[in-house]
Amino acid sequence: MKHKYPPLHLLSIFEAAARLESFKAASEELYITPSAVSHQIKALESRLGFDLFQRKSRGVAVNNAGKIYLQYIQKGLGQFEQGTKKLQQRFASPSLKISCFTTLASNMLIPQLGAFQEAHPDIEIRVEIGNKVSDLQYEDIDLAIRLGDGNWPNSIVHKLTDIQISAVCSPSFANEHKPHLLKDISRLPLIDFTYVDDVWSYWAKYVGLNLKDSKRSLSFNDYDSAINAAAQGLGMALAMFPIENIPLSRGVIVTPFQNTMPYAKSLYAVYRPEDAERHDIKCFLNWLKKSDLITSKDE
Numbered sequence: 001m002k003h004k005y006p007p008l009h010l011l012s013i014f015e016a017a018a019r020l021e022s023f024k025a026a027s028e029e030l031y032i033t034p035s036a037v038s039h040q041i042k043a044l045e046s047r048l049g050f051d052l053f054q055r056k057s058r059g060v061a062v063n064n065a066g067k068i069y070l071q072y073i074q075k076g077l078g079q080f081e082q083g084t085k086k087l088q089q090r091f092a093s094p095s096l097k098i099s100c101f102t103t104l105a106s107n108m109l110i111p112q113l114g115a116f117q118e119a120h121p122d123i124e125i126r127v128e129i130g131n132k133v134s135d136l137q138y139e140d141i142d143l144a145i146r147l148g149d150g151n152w153p154n155s156i157v158h159k160l161t162d163i164q165i166s167a168v169c170s171p172s173f174a175n176e177h178k179p180h181l182l183k184d185i186s187r188l189p190l191i192d193f194t195y196v197d198d199v200w201s202y203w204a205k206y207v208g209l210n211l212k213d214s215k216r217s218l219s220f221n222d223y224d225s226a227i228n229a230a231a232q233g234l235g236m237a238l239a240m241f242p243i244e245n246i247p248l249s250r251g252v253i254v255t256p257f258q259n260t261m262p263y264a265k266s267l268y269a270v271y272r273p274e275d276a277e278r279h280d281i282k283c284f285l286n287w288l289k290k291s292d293l294i295t296s297k298d299e
Contacts, residue, residue, distance in 0.1 A: 010044040011073050013037055014052065018062045018070040086274070095124040096280040099134040100145040103224050104267075107246050109145075116287050123280045131222070136272050143281055147265045155270045158285060163263035164241045165203060168253040170233040179236070179256040182209050189217035189235040191226045203238055207259040227253070243267075 005011075016026040016037075023037040030037070045051050052066035062070065100109060105127060113125060128134070134141045136155060150157050167185065169177075177188055186209075190200050204211040217235050220226040227244065230237035231252050239253065240263060247253050269288070271281055 006044055006047050010040055010047070012077065013040045014044055014066075015070065015073050015077060017041060017060070018052065018066050019074075021062055022059060024059075095126060096284060097126040097128060097140060097142045098145065098284075099128045099130070099139075099141045099143070101131050101147070102129055103227070103240075104145060104243055105129045107243055111246055112291060115291070116284070119287060120280075120283050123283060125284075136270065142271060142275065142278070143284065144270045146268050146270055148268060149265060150268055152268075152270050154273070156273055156276055158269040160267040160269055160288065161242060162266050163243070164260040165238050165263050166241055166255045166260045167203070167236055167257055168227070168230055168239040168244065168248075168255055169236045170231050171251055171254050173230075173233045173236070174254050174256055176233075182207060182257055182259060185209065185236065185257075186211055191217070191229050191235040191237040192219040193223065193226055193238075194219050194221045199238060203261050206261040207257075 013026065013030060013032075016029050017023055020026050020029065023041070024034045027034040027037045041053065045053075048069075050065055051063060052069060053060040054063045098109075109127060113127075116123075116125065128141065133146065134144050136144060145160070146152075147163070150159060169179070169188075177184070179185065179188060185204070190211075193199055196202075201211055218226075218229055220229065223240070226237045227239055227247075229235065230239070231247065239255075241248075241260070244253065248255065269285055271278075275281055
């Protein structure tokens, strides 16, 4: 079947000129001359049989027909772009863009990515680090690793591991204060999170401890800063495991007590349903599940 739509290069030029409402601005964007834009627009209008622009003494304006046509063209060009991107992801050299929060990237992914690259040298990994939750529907992200309850509509969600909360401090802090029993926490400087109401009291209640007279020496508005402060010997903080497995194994932090509390949120891998059969995502998830990144500190 022979298609009767105008040549795609004419549609691309029209889209730029109509979106910008300027032949000159369109020419600069497309790296062609304004006269070439004008000529191609006239050719498109002649082919369609109606005008798309109202010519003025100082430029052009999109008429009603042009506004309607622009909506169709932008939708069609968007589908071409989306289809091209998906085919490149599937058949070109694989590139997997992963979004994750700062602590997980620094403590879990980055130290182990070399092992993944050795196992899968054909897959390029791009990591976007930040605490903002990426929108997989609209952002250029293939796979997101998130803390949550697993409720992300219109997505494929794989649970990676549950989270346990333990009290941690630096080795020097432990040597100085010698916390051997749970009740010892009451006399220690504790590091708080300002975004969680009285998290220490909540943890203490779970493990059967009264912290009525405890000292809260520092508060931070994010988790990373609180854990870094604990690693610097400034107090005791509550840490998430297995996210802190590597700092624990390297002796950056220690856990004086075996008491833990399950966290309400778990760790998940999230991606788009249309990417369910992507080879690079399958390889990464299989590697992640087989690695020691998501095992508990006691295993």
